[in-house]
Amino acid sequence: MSEMPDNYTVIDIETTGISPYYDDIIELSGLKIRNNKVVEEFSTLVNPQRSVSGFITNLTGITNNMLFDAPDIKTALPKLIDFIDNDIILGHNVRFDIGFIQNKLMKYFNQELKNESMDTLFLARKLLNLKNYKLSTIAHKYNIDTRNNHRGLKDCYITFEVYNNLTGKIQPQYVQQTLL
Numbered sequence: 001m002s003e004m005p006d007n008y009t010v011i012d013i014e015t016t017g018i019s020p021y022y023d024d025i026i027e028l029s030g031l032k033i034r035n036n037k038v039v040e041e042f043s044t045l046v047n048p049q050r051s052v053s054g055f056i057t058n059l060t061g062i063t064n065n066m067l068f069d070a071p072d073i074k075t076a077l078p079k080l081i082d083f084i085d086n087d088i089i090l091g092h093n094v095r096f097d098i099g100f101i102q103n104k105l106m107k108y109f110n111q112e113l114k115n116e117s118m119d120t121l122f123l124a125r126k127l128l129n130l131k132n133y134k135l136s137t138i139a140h141k142y143n144i145d146t147r148n149n150h151r152g153l154k155d156c157y158i159t160f161e162v163y164n165n166l167t168g169k170i171q172p173q174y175v176q177q178t179l180l
Helices: 054-060 064-068 073-084 094-109 120-127 135-141 152-167 172-178
Strands: 008-015 025-034 037-045 089-091 117-119
Touching (some): 025 073, 025 152, 037 073, 089 094, 094 117, 135 152
């Protein structure tokens, strides 16, 4: 790769905690990007088959009532995988999202996620000097609206905008390192 791609899928998930082994996905979201423009959205809540903590509800705004009629992970995850197809996956701290997705794919479908990925966290650490590299911190640097963040689709849009801002500064030596 000699330049950053203009065709990829941005993903973001929301979860009941930080462990892909003990916690569950409660939201799956994605943006299909073609020629550096959003051409399609995907988002679904996911019923984790257990209660969500008050901490997670306060963080995400996702309540147990919202999840009651949502599809379970065995129904929702294949739809996200079909949406991603063979695209490069872009995310912020994307290894977290991919770790959960990979764990659930293996557990329920004995399948691996083999897509290449890029991480705006990695790019930001290489290109910026900030107090921290949270998505909201980077977004504020570029005056990107973060209201209603910690929801899958909103975080996908924030990540997309962060990526566009970061790649305006990208140096060729970082391109190859960005793919994981």
